[in-house]
Amino acid sequence: MVHFVGAGPGAEDLITVRGKRLLEEADTVIYAGSLVREELLGYVKEDCAVYNSAYLTLEQVVEICEAAEKSGQEVVRLHTGDPSLYGAVREQMDRLDALGIPYDSCPGVSSMCGAAAALNLEYTLPDVSQTVILSRMAGRTAVPEREQIAALAAHRATMVLFLSAGMTEELAKELIRGGCREDTPAAIVYHATWPDERTCLCTVGTLAETAKINGITRTALIIVGDVVPHSRYRRSDLYHPAFSTMFRDAQDCGDRPACGEAQARREGPGHRDRPACEEDSASGEGPARRPAEDGGEDE
Numbered sequence: 638m639v640h641f642v643g644a645g646p647g648a649e650d651l652i653t654v655r656g657k658r659l660l661e662e663a664d665t666v667i668y669a670g671s672l673v674r675e676e677l678l679g680y681v682k683e684d685c686a687v688y689n690s691a692y693l694t695l696e697q698v699v700e701i702c703e704a705a706e707k708s709g710q711e712v713v714r715l716h717t718g719d720p721s722l723y724g725a726v727r728e729q730m731d732r733l734d735a736l737g738i739p740y741d742s743c744p745g746v747s748s749m750c751g752a753a754a755a756l757n758l759e760y761t762l763p764d765v766s767q768t769v770i771l772s773r774m775a776g777r778t779a780v781p782e783r784e785q786i787a788a789l790a791a792h793r794a795t796m797v798l799f800l801s802a803g804m805t806e807e808l809a810k811e812l813i814r815g816g817c818r819e820d821t822p823a824a825i826v827y828h829a830t831w832p833d834e835r836t837c838l839c840t841v842g843t844l845a846e847t848a849k850i851n852g853i854t855r856t857a858l859i860i861v862g863d864v865v866p867h868s869r870y871r872r873s874d875l876y877h878p879a880f881s882t883m884f885r886d887a888q889d890c891g892d893r894p895a896c897g898e899a900q901a902r903r904e905g906p907g908h909r910d911r912p913a914c915e916e917d918s919a920s921g922e923g924p925a926r927r928p929a930e931d932g933g934e935d936e
């Protein structure tokens with residue numbers, strides 16, 4: 638059987654418990670060597686056959702799976718982050734289907750989560766953005782016309798851009814063409830969760846210069862939107878005393894300011910006004926009784 642496993646964003650302790658167990662039990666591992674850190678291979682058995690897919694074609698990957706399956710072996714196909722994002726997994730699954738080889742998937746922590754952790758960031762701040770757009774600049778892989786960055790930028794939602802660190806100048810132009818202000822906050826997170834992780838806070842207008850100054854051209858995510866400085870947002874309804882959920886009754890707010898009112902100009906924990914680059918590492922109108930589904934993580 639073949640297991641598609643998400644390796645996580647880099648740190649070897651950010652693979653899931655299930656993913657680690659599958660790696661420990663595997664007879665053959667095919668890992669995406671361009672991004673999966675070698676440290677993760679420390680979990681495999683001594684006699685496990687290990688292949689770096691950076692040197693292989695789809696056909697060769699499938700041949701290895703087929704031979705392993707014939708010998709009754711367990712195969713782990715290890716992809717960076719979560720396999721469902723830019724993982725080229727579907728084409729492998731279709732080939733396995735054609736050969737009658739069974740497979741399953743084990744999710745991983747995407748680099749977009751690793752990058753948020755690096756910045757202590759919440760992508761979905763009430764009154765700022767409740768939508769995250771994941772996309773990329775077109776490279777050798779085309780992006781459908783209707784998904785051009787400028788068209789997506791017009792939503793003014795939080796954007797997380799993969800595979801685009803080498804194209805920051807064009808990216809910034811596209812963002813501005815789509816209606817982003819030059820001073821829209823942005824961040825570049827390089828090697829999120831790796832020992833040499835770097836976070837650079839900037840704006841859309843200074844994105845290209847920031848990437849250049851810091852020599853970042855790959856293995857980085859670019860995050861765009863007003864959630865980055867998290868300086869102005871509305872507190873959640875879900876944890877507001879005046880909010881009822883199926884687990885907790887609302888309390889009387891007395892004559893405190895309107896429940897759920899914006900907490901203006903707040904500097905969040907873990908956030909400092911940082912120089913261009915630094916090495917480191919539910920909203921609502923207040924007391925109305927709303928169903929818990931409107932809340933957030935605990936719904």
Ligand code: SAH
Nearest residue numbers: 718719723747748799800828829856857858
């Ligand atoms: N499936 C992966 C994405 C693979 S596409 C995931 O869920 O994260 C490869 C792109 O992901 C890179 O070009 C980069 O934009 C991003 N990426 C992968 N690992 C990263 C990391 N540790 N830090 C920052 N970006 C990363």
